[in-house]
Amino acid sequence: MVGRKLLRHLSSSFADEDGLHGSYSKAFTGTVAQSPNWSPKVGRHFAARNRKNKNKKVKTTVSSKSSSNDSDPGEYKPLVSFIVVYTMIFFNGCCFTAVVPSVPFYLEILSAPPSFLGWVVSFYSVGQLIGSPTGGWLADKMSAKCLLTISSTLGFVSSVIYSLAPAYMLILVARWLTGISAGMEFATELAFIAKNTTKKQRTIYLASVTAVNVVGFILGPALAGALSTLNVTIMGITVDKYTGPGWLLAIMFVVDICMVQGLFKDMELPKNKKSLRSSSTSSSSTEEQNGLLEKQQQGKGVSYGGVSHEDDEDDDDGVDAETKEMMALQPLRESQRPPALPLVLGLIFVQFTVMCAWSVLETITSPLAADSFGWDVQDCNLLFTGGGAVSLVAYVIFVVSSKWVQDRWLIVYALIVCVIGQMLAINWHQLEWVPQPFLDILPSTFRNRFVAGYMIMNAGFMTGRPVTFALYSKLIGSEYQGKYLGWMVAGGSAARTLGPFAAVALYYQIKAAGVNLLALFGSVAIFHVACLFLVLGLWKSLLPSASMMQSIRASMRMSDVDLDEEKANGHDEEHHTNGH
Missing domain, CATH: 1.10.8 (Helicase, Ruva Protein; domain 3)
Structure with a gap:
């Protein structure tokens, strides 16, 4: 039955x-x-x-304690390897921001057309889109040490090509290879962290990855700005404000290779190895039970409200009745229905809009500052460094406030902040139809308005990106995480690829003064306002507890149907036996 x-x-x-x-x-x-x-x-x-x-x-607990006492305490020491991994993550963050401020100026001295900037910026994201799944696929087939060596070597070669490029087409190839290297390396590093942490530790370690990466985003332009003061030639190799960022990345990749070969040890947490052996042993059971176990195992990694239920098995104090009901029906979650399509597409559209706006800003900031304010490479590096510092502060505020503020409210805040920054980035004084009372309330110079808008947009982007992704993950059932999160990642990658092309096209093709910035930042602001109305329309569905309880109660009704069937079949068997 x-x-x-x-x-x-x-x-x-x-x-x-x-x-x-x-x-x-x-x-x-x-x-x-x-x-x-x-x-x-x-x-x-x-x-x-x-x-x-x-x-x-x-x-099991007693035996594990005794075995841990008998084992060599120096047998498993991943601290040095973790230091190597986090150092490489920091360098990974530097790879992008160290180069972006100087790319327009470098392409200009290589006689590249202005529209070529969009190709160079977007091809880094295309390389990441290729390298990330490739690195994740190879992580299960090759050692982490081997993969990190390959990715760092590829990054070194691409950085040398970038610094020695005699033609602008090689800049495109170099940035594409650097993106592949960064994607492979990052996927391998995440896989190593997952293998060498317990489920309870994993959230903290993976959250620190974002913090380290953001620090790399901040210091990348600062380090490149320090090199921009150099203008030396050694053995025919020129190091100046254009090629300096490329040589900086080359040095970082050499350090990566030395650390991986000399200090990094490819290892895995013994507990994770034991779990892997247990899962492989259980797979020898019957086909029917194997299918159920597979579904059950897919639900082990589910978190609710940012807290993993696996780590709180015996902690039932202070849990309300609704949460207990969800925990009680956790085993039935393989029968959940997939999330509603409007909810999925709505959050993917929000993430696409935020990522697209961010790629537009990072692409067009340097040429806009050079054309409007006469800034050079060093000035742009300083601006990018300030934007990175604001992003770090915004990220810390997001982490702290997420404990008390609902994710849907944080999304609203991020969208409103981004719209304010985009309005400040438009040169309203060059538009003849703008009323004078509106101009009087704006800061006197466009430079001050743009810098303020740039900082505000960075704060909004750093809040909007992680909170949208986190809420999206919370609203998806355990068995659909891989499929639907893949759609979200694809949407972000598409935005990072299309954004630079849109930025270059609108900025350079529209010749009227002020109209190009109105078309560029105004169109992005319209998309953000549309996202704001979309979030308000999906407001009730954006509460994880409400969305999850709908699916779980549906599962409960299905369970009651099965129990009714069992009871009916039991009565039929009893009646048949009594009849004989």
Whole structure:
């Protein structure tokens, strides 16, 4: 019978070696037992299974402690390898921002057409789009040390090509190869962190990746700005404000190679190895149970509200009834329906808009500053450094405020802030139809307005990007995470690729003074306002608890149907037996 078979396999799947689902089994039994269709026999079966799992968990804990005492305490020391990985993540953040401020000036001395800037900026993102999945795929087939060496070597070669390029077409090739290197390296680093951290530690370590990467974004232009003061030639190699960023990246990649070969050790947390062996052993069971276990394992990585339920198995204090209901029905989540399509497409559109606006800003800032204010490479590097510092402050505020403020409110804040910054970046004084009272309330000079708008936009982007991604992940059921998160990543990559082309086309093709900036930042602001109305239209659906409870209650109704079927079939069997 379908209901009895489902309950039997669910209960057996809770008895994994690590006891990860013991609390779910207990809560599931207590909640579903209140249903009028609950069978006492099934309830006794679950109670016996829970006692068995508890005893097994105690034995496993004692044996693991004894084995850890007997093992060599110096056998597993990943600290040095983690330092190497985080240093490389910092360099990865520098790879982009160290070069972008000087790229327009470098292309100009190589006689490249203005429209070529869009190709150079977007091809770095295209390279990342190729390198990230490639690195993730190879991470399961090759050692992390080998992959990091390959990616760093490729990055070194591309940086040398960039610095020695005699023609502007080689700049395009160099940035594409650098993007592939950065994508491969970042995917390998994330895989290494995941393998060498427990589930409880993983959230903290992965969050620190963003912080380190943002610091690289800040210091990249600062380091490049320091090199912009040089103008020396050594053995025919010129280091100046145009080629200096390329040589800076080459030095970073050489340091990466030396650290990987001399200090990095390819290792894996023993607990993760044990879990891998356990999962491979369990795969030798029947085909039907294997399918159920696979679905159950896909649900292990689910987090709600940024906190993993796996780490809070025994912590039920202070949990409201609605949350307990969700935890109780966690084993039934393989029967969830997929998320609503308008919700998915809406958040992908928000992420696309924010990422596109960010790529537009980073592409056009240097040529705009050079044309409007007469700034050179060093001035642009200083502006990018200030924008990175504002981004770091905004990220810290986001992390702190996310504990008390709902994600949907943070998205609204980010969109409004971005619109304000985009309005300040438009040169309103060059537009004849703008009324004078409006001009009187603006700062006196366009330079001050643009710098303020640039800083404000960076703060909005740094809040809007992570909070949209986080909320999107919370609203998706466990079994759909991979598929739907892939759509979100693809949307962001498309924005990073199309944004530079749009920026260059609108800025250079429209010749009227002030109209080009109005078309550029005004169109981006319109998209942000549309996103704001879209978020308000989806407001009720953007609360993770409400969206999740709808799917879970639907699963509960399906479970009750199975129990009704089991009860009906049981009566039929009893009637048939009495008849004989």
